[in-house]
Amino acid sequence: MKKGLIALAFGGLAIGMTEFTMMGILPDIAKDLSVKDTDAAHFIALYALGVVVGAPTLVMFTSKFSPKKVLLFLMLLFFIFNGLFAILPDFKTLSVARFISGLPHGAFFGVGSVVAAKLADKGKEAQAIAFMFTGMTIANLAGVPLGTYIGHHYTWRITYIIIASLGLVTFLAILFWLPKTETRGNTSMLSQLSFFKTIKAWLLIAIISIGTGGLFAWISYIAPMSINVSKVPADNIPYIMILVGTGMFFGNILGGKLSDSISPTKAAILCLSSMVVCLIIVYFTAHINIMAYIMAFITGLVAFTIGSPLQMMLIRNAQGAETLAASAGQASFNIGNTLGAYLGGIPIIIGYSYNTSVLMGAGMAMTGALLSFVFLKKFNISQKM
Template sequence: MNKGLVALAFGGLAIGMTEFTMMGILPDIAKDINIDIPSASNLIGLYALGVVVGAPTLVAATSKYSPKAVLLFLMLLFFVFNGIFTIAPNEWSLFTSRFVAGLPHGAFFGIGSVVAAKLAKPGKEAQAISMMFTGMTIANLAGVPLGTYIGHHYSWRITYAIISALGLLTFLTIYFWMPKISANKNNNVIHQISYFKRWDAWLIVAVIAIGTGGLFAWISYISKLVTTVSGLHPNEVSTVMILVGCGMFVGNIIGGKLADSMLPTKAAIICFSAMAICLVVVFFTAHINELAYPMAFITGMVAFSIGSPLQLMLINNAQGSETFAAAGGQAAFNIGNSLGAYFGAIPIAYGYAYNYPSAIGILMASIGAILAYIFLIKYAIPNQKKKKAAQIKEMESSVNIFADL
């Protein structure tokens, strides 16, 4: 196994824990700093905002440096500000450090996706990217439930101290295991940014930002969903999060294989459609506590299968601007995080039960599938035809040269 990919997976583990553990211990943090749940959910939105701001700015600012050096810098930033979040004494310092802790997220996965694709064998790029995201799924499988348990029974600050330490561990694994990849001396920031002058770039951003909001409308309030609607004991939240993590682990592998076996856009349409169907089931069956467990696994699996197809969509569509596009994709993913949490909170604010955020998720995932289909027809299929035509022309040219000899 390529140790460079393992190092990236450690980063996925650390980032996955800092992002998703918040959903499970949000009530504990709210109680600790004496605010209500909707106000505490700003910690989710502020982290997402940090990702949105950090992804393009940090990629642009570090474009002339080697990928390894940039990844080391990003994980150092992650380590420091998650550590500050751990000891923050008041609401203002918690919110500020949470925002800054989100800055490295998008840039890490953006640069990491491009590095993973370079380290991969031909035709295995999506599976290499999924290897990096495996760290995030392991976070949901083991790290988030453990962090949730510690947060419930001891202190959420201990949970985030562990997360900060994982950032330091990632720094060390990248330093020792990541191979040296030379900086692209011809990397032009203006050229990278110009990718977002194209309509197809913004269509992918919309696909990600709206479609993945379906996941976050569900998972942002999963703790309250299973305790107030499904009727599970609060101690069972950790079990539910383990099942979600198991599903995400399996879904990540499925998504990587799916995106390598067909057009990534087709894979994205399938994944978004399946996500919408799962959320329909969650909405109508959430009151049946026996179904809370299997649906946690199934919905987590389906929802997280989308990651690799979307990243490969971006990379394939942004020749010459791959890093900036992949980082922008992570920013869009976290816009989805923020939108899902925000719109999911609206029915709760009006007094509806905690299964109603899933109804918002159904709508968002469905829109994601529709937008992905538009991208498929308008851009992905024509681009594939052009690529095949160019390959045929190149082969014919080679044959003609051989014949002349």
């Protein structure tokens, strides 16, 4: 495995931990700051807002620099503001640090996706991107549980010191392991933004923003669904999440292989359609205790196959604006996160069972699959780089 790809995977691990560990240690942060859990939850929203704002803006304003320099800058930003988040004393200053710590997220994966594709052997571009995202799946599998444990038993500030340190490790790995790659000749802001004047761009954004909502409508309510419908003991929820993380790890790898084998768009249609089937099975089997464990792994696997195909669709259809498009894709994933959690919660709010959230998710994934089919028919371009 090329060292440059390992450096990018370190970044995925660091970013995955800073994003997802927050959910597990939210009560600890609230207690330490003497605020309500709902107030501490603003740190989640502020990070997501940082991702959406930072993804396109940082890519545009750093487009004149080499990808390696951009990635180093993004990881330096990550290191500084996650470090500040670990030591700042009050809610207001922590809120600022949390917002800024989210800015590098989308830009890192956007630039990193293009770099990974360039480092890959011919015909294995999507697998290289999947390897970068392996860092995020490892974060969910091992990093987040470890960070949550430390936050519960010691202090959440140690957890974020560790996360900031991972950012520094990534900075050094990129510095020494990532080869230089050339910038594109035509990288002005206007030339990059022109991509978003096309129907193709907004169709891709819709596919990601709606289709990936299926994953988030499921995972946002997996704990209460497991406890209240599947009758899984609350103490066993960490095992459910480990199974989800394990499934995501293998699904990410499978998605890269599928994308390289049958084309990114066809892989997206297959992955989103499979997600629909999986979520429907979850709905009808949620009352069976053992199926909660089985479907946690299977759904995690199926749902996470979609990442690499969608990133490759963006890169291959945005000539001259690949990094901006890939970064906008990360912002769209966060929109999918918000939409999935919101729409998935509607049937629960009005009194239906917790497993009804996955039906909303199935509808979103089906919409994403249909939009991908429309994209395939309308923009059936060559799938070669």
